[in-house]
Amino acid sequence: MELKEIADRISEKFAAAGHPIDRAKLEEKINRFVEEFSVPPAEAERSIIGDYARQFGMELPSAGPSKQDADSVIPISEIQAEQWVTVEGQIVTLIPSRSPSVAQSGVIMDSSGTMRFTVWAKANAPVMEQGKWYRIESAVADEYNGQVSLKVHSGTTITELAPDSVPEPVITPISEIKPKQWISVEGEVTTIFPPRSPSIAQSGIFADNSGTIRFTVWASANAPLLEQGHWYRLDLVESDEFNGQLSIKVHSGTKITPISRDEMPDIEKTPVGELSPGVALVEGKVVAIEKQSSDQILQRGVFADDSGAVRFIIRNSPGAEPLMENQWYAIKGAVVDRYRGAFSMQINPGTATPLLEDRSIRPNIIPVAQAGPGIVCLRVKLVQEYESTSERIFQSGLLGEESGTIRFVTWKDDMAQRLVPDMVYGIYYASVDEFNGRLSVTLNGATLLPDEGATIQVRSPNEEVKGAFVHLSPGSGLIKRCPVEGCGRVLSRQNYCPIHEIQPNYIYDLRVKGWLDDGQKTYDTIISREGVEELTGLNLITAQEMAENNPLGLDTVFYHVNEQILGRYLICRGRVFDNRLVAYNCEFQTFDAGMLAELMNRAEGGSHE
């Protein structure tokens, strides 16, 4: 169908110019391009016209024949190379011309997307202004280095659109910003960074209820200075991505409109436990105040409601006032940010309103296993106390309950409170931090309430890893250990202990060292004697007999173990630290028919979505 239309257009065109074309030949030609060589129809039409034009010695007309749709406006995102198009869009940026043959160039945008454009000097086109909307009729789209752009030439008509026919800009929530867009946003400047470069007037963080984003104001934008803690509407900012981080750029075409606090958009109240980075309205109680730690910080503390708690901070800026402990407040425009995995809430001057009633608050006690960086309430007992490794540590160790265990530390200060082993404590509003992927809870500043007479079971820190045993390392099988009490190091072939030297009265042991691999992660694994016995059926005696009755000695046991477990699927139970696994209990995985049925369903299921 389309091919016929192309043929019609071409033959009409050349017939009009006094050059009739053999219809059959033309159709065959088009067919060859499109069907046989999969050339897109538009490209085929262009090539064929070019051929005929050369054949008839015609000038390639500037008002090309594929102008068929040139009257109807086409969304920018649908423009393809080698098309004559009419678009309606906004000039979002103008780029200084580097060549006398170019009058103007820049980027034009409509609701579907953006595109580079060039206005040739020869076009004698009216000068377009940044930020205004235009209808550009009969421009040519072409492609260079894979990028399609729009060329305005002498056959193109440019008309400015009347302001009332221009679509209203839509505010994009910050969490929905994608790179390479020209958008409008509304939010608060929550942070201003120190200036870094003469080409940048300002940079910082911009936040709304949905999230936060970095912003940059180019010096060339000649924009008014943005003030921290103020709300703005920014029309026509460009979003960008660098190293996976999104940002918005304020340039000379951006319209900046300050928004007063009264005009601020209404934000829904967010429970403290559900806060995410951005600007939020929260109501809660100041449950703890920390000692002041620096000149820049007026106050730090913990803010809580029934759903959770968050650390808050008030900077020492003009008009800043401290909050009162145990008082309820509504905070309109709290700026929530994430620092080292934990949320923190910045309270700006004038945003906190005391609430009169004192509502009761039931701290949200969570299982240890669910604790993450931030402020938590736990009910735990002291499982183990560590020897202090630092002068500054008052007490440290391991806390635990049914769901798991967590490290804790109490630093020395005059309020430090010592935990008693096996006593159950309610710990309220303690802060959890993450170091090297390991969580630790700091008890300074938290409220500790012993619950005498209560008992809780602590879950043993056993974990299960299923995977394929992909490599058996040397030092596996039957090994000799140093007999010196408290040493137990593995001896070399010559019965040499790295600490206690030659030890002829060694002790035999069985173990497996190697790698257990679940397809996602590989565990540096040690399986203790019990585990080796379960897997191989060997025990210390039979393994020793095997070694003594074979010329290969200890290596026999190694090969025997290797033959039995290498490449096999194992289930190992024990302790996991990072990628290390120490297993005490192991078995071979057997075929799981239930899993087969489940996977069949899963393989089937998704294909209909």
Added chain:
Amino acid sequence: MSDNSANRRFERESAKRVFAAELREAHHHFREGTDDKSPTYILLPTGERCNRVFIAGTLTEKKKSEGEAVFYQIRVMDPTGIFFVSAGSYQPEALHQISSIESPSYVVIIGKPGVFQAPDGRNLVSVRAESITAVDKSVVDCWILDTARLTLDRIEKNTDDPDHQKAAEVYQRPFESWRSKVKEALASIQL
């Protein structure tokens, strides 16, 4: 990341589970980082990089090279196709193990995949075995389950993942289209 790689603790690459039908279509390979020792990867069509594989199936053919250096080429069949596996003198453990395995037998293999260009221009994926073990059929069946599960995980993975996006770009084949191979593999298991 690359500048602090020296300080990073050594982490062994996990062995990816992949069916023959998928592995043979992989052809995009790349190196992470610039120095000689940086690992090379092939990109699986379901969108995951892979520097080591764990594969299983039936050893159907074993060929010892004629030349002076000992070199084995074997074919291993899983429910979806054939794996080409080799072992030479740089893989003494695998060489030793292969010599005592006869075809046909069930085997599991741990090895490094590589892409080679055949004289006719086609890409061939072959696995250089680090170890090969004769096993019971039940181990192969466990592997089919495991591989089906991990392949489905890759198919259904979040498309924000850069490897996933790269695979979509390079292979131009919908991830969903691999489901049929997973089904084929699962259906081959006879209870």
